[in-house]
């Protein structure tokens with residue numbers, strides 16, 4: 001099933017909570033937030049039903065996100081329910097790692113295939129200043145537990161911000177290499193929630209490659225999945241890493257991803273102003289065929305290419321001001337599942 005720009009419905013990110021136990025400056029920099037009402041949060045049965053209907057329409061990759069997904073009570077039970085669907089070929093999780101050490105083995109046993117852990121810095125004092133958390137050691141313990149649990153792949157996501165962690169690129173590559181993981185550097189994005197974004201804090205893919213080239217010498221691109229957000233690269237010594245250049249070199253033309261929030265709102269683009277309410281038909285008793293028809297009709301009309309449109313702006317600043325985010329928490333990246 002192809003959208004209006006010939007992109008398949010392939011990958012679904014399901015947010016299981018809008019809550020988070022970190023306050024990273026690029027995502028949740030404010031002092032307080034408006035949360036989704038608890039009664040609106042989808043149950044595991046509702047999530048599994050939606051996932052199944054999406055799978056019937058072509059989705060083959062499901063990633064659980066948040067907020068911080070491990071804050072959702074008993075997440076391995078949901079993983080087990082989703083893993084039973086043989087049509088889902090890739091079931092993964094993105095986490096900040098704080099609670100991963102205790103759950104990694106049980107998540108793997110439940111059928112989770114891959115894990116991505118956010119790791120923005122190797123320096124605890126920087127995490128304290130940047131994410132308002134003293135728990136850097138817990139993140140490292142989570143990464144170690146994920147490695148020990150035997151996931152198919154372990155990725156580390158680093159949002160690179162000028163003046164904060166742009167001097168740690170090589171250190172992070174070496175950290176990942178030592179743990180048989182792969183780091184992916186993400187350009188700082190002007191998405192909802194990033195109320196303090198400015199272009200001068202963005203370290204572009206080109207800048208990152210120049211910095212790493214000075215340290216490591218020749219860097220070669222690695223061919224891979226055309227729908228994957230990260231471009232992968234290989235150093236002369238064999239180590240690989242990825243860069244997600246959403247801000248300066250967007251990849252909307254190949255984007256097969258969409259997002260369901262914890263309250264069942266379906267967003268076709270990270271930058272979309274509005275989403276489609278799937279919870280209401282679900283709770284009113286819509287049949288699978290009716291839900292599938294709604295998904296199909298919506299996807300066929302999709303023409304979103306938010307990051308490309310942002311790139312074309314002459315004067316680019318934060319996407320939303322805080323009052324606009326408070327008026328509708330669906331605009332927040334921690335609700336949408338970045």
Ligand code: SF4
Pocket residue numbers: 250251252253255256257268269270271304305306307308
């Ligand atoms: S901006 Fe929207 S269309 Fe472009 S890659 Fe991101 S989610 Fe996909």
